[in-house]
Amino acid sequence: MLESPIGSSAEGGPSAQTHEFAMHFALRHATLAPSSHNSQPWRFVLGEDSVMLCADRLRALPVVDPYDRELIISCGAALFNLRVALASLGIGYAITLFPSSVDPDLLAEVRLHRNRPTGGELAALVSTIQERVTTRHAFSPEPVDVTIERHLMEAARAEGVEVACVSATEPRNAIADLVAEADRQQFADPRFRRELAKWIHPRHTDDGMPAYAAGLGSLLDFATPLVASAIRTFDLGGGVAATHRELAVGSPLLLCLATGVDDAQAWLATGQALERVLLVATLHGLCASYLNQPIEMGGLRARLGPLAGLPNAYFPQLLLRIGHGTPDAATPRRPLAEVVS
Numbered sequence: 001m002l003e004s005p006i007g008s009s010a011e012g013g014p015s016a017q018t019h020e021f022a023m024h025f026a027l028r029h030a031t032l033a034p035s036s037h038n039s040q041p042w043r044f045v046l047g048e049d050s051v052m053l054c055a056d057r058l059r060a061l062p063v064v065d066p067y068d069r070e071l072i073i074s075c076g077a078a079l080f081n082l083r084v085a086l087a088s089l090g091i092g093y094a095i096t097l098f099p100s101s102v103d104p105d106l107l108a109e110v111r112l113h114r115n116r117p118t119g120g121e122l123a124a125l126v127s128t129i130q131e132r133v134t135t136r137h138a139f140s141p142e143p144v145d146v147t148i149e150r151h152l153m154e155a156a157r158a159e160g161v162e163v164a165c166v167s168a169t170e171p172r173n174a175i176a177d178l179v180a181e182a183d184r185q186q187f188a189d190p191r192f193r194r195e196l197a198k199w200i201h202p203r204h205t206d207d208g209m210p211a212y213a214a215g216l217g218s219l220l221d222f223a224t225p226l227v228a229s230a231i232r233t234f235d236l237g238g239g240v241a242a243t244h245r246e247l248a249v250g251s252p253l254l255l256c257l258a259t260g261v262d263d264a265q266a267w268l269a270t271g272q273a274l275e276r277v278l279l280v281a282t283l284h285g286l287c288a289s290y291l292n293q294p295i296e297m298g299g300l301r302a303r304l305g306p307l308a309g310l311p312n313a314y315f316p317q318l319l320l321r322i323g324h325g326t327p328d329a330a331t332p333r334r335p336l337a338e339v340v341s
């Protein structure tokens, strides 16, 4: 449990020690964000009254994510958690996105304004940051309440990102077919398999996905090194496609995040929208997982928008499945000392 450091500081103003605790609290929450393959591709540079969020492209996934699109989305999710944590501490902030014209790795400068607290809307989400996990098991068929669905859509749009929700059987089946097609294509590529296998580690490491989080259907029963080795060696695409198709068909709600342009700004916004949607879903007791495969395969991405009912000319960025289920165990994170300077 991450205890809030604030509370005793209200009278005398924040001491240096309280400031240190507050930054630790905010950054620890930032690093609990989801990231593709749990690569945690972020770095934070602390100034006296600022935090710079930087992309760590050494942790890129060149096969599945050749343009670092998902890498920037992951950093956006960390930025959203940082905003929520600061808001929960009553610390105001102003954010400059892409503050450098020469360094594209500088994604956001967050300037702290202690005397200008932010609204409480985000603060209410802070406890969900630790609760949120990616849950790759099947969800129950119980539908997602339409009011909650509306809250999820509002969460995405509040971050400037378009969203489409799919709960009807026919389009859900068509999207499930597309996911399965993408799985088959991805697993036929030995480079994709090698990259995925590299990020499946035993439990004790600080990054990557433990076996239980690998989300590979019956393969979940294997010991971790065997899972990684099997993925590296064999084209398991048929089995994975069937599993994911079933999961997509059986999930009561598919949710697609999309943007009007497809650049780093849009990806950073998508990451913030993703985490806002996931935290609101968690608040309402819902589980979520990803079916991004068609978006990761250039040839299939354009087919997803019309199936999901997105407005024309929007770029799908993430495809989630959402429903009621039993949350999976949490995955590990790198210590703050490794990601903060």
Ligand SMILES: Cc1cc2nc3c(=O)[nH]c(=O)nc-3n(C[C@H](O)[C@H](O)[C@H](O)COP(=O)(O)O)c2cc1C
Pocket: 032, 033, 034, 035, 036, 037, 038, 039, 070, 071, 073, 074, 077, 132, 133, 134, 135, 136, 208, 209, 213, 214, 215, 289, 290, 291, 292, 293, 329, 330, 331
């Ligand atoms: C941009 C992005 C893409 C992701 N894509 C997938 C995916 O295609 N399949 C999947 O099972 N998980 C996907 N994930 C989930 C990550 O694997 C997960 O966040 C990570 O392992 C950490 O686990 P946690 O979410 O439980 O904290 C994605 C996460 C992000 C942020």
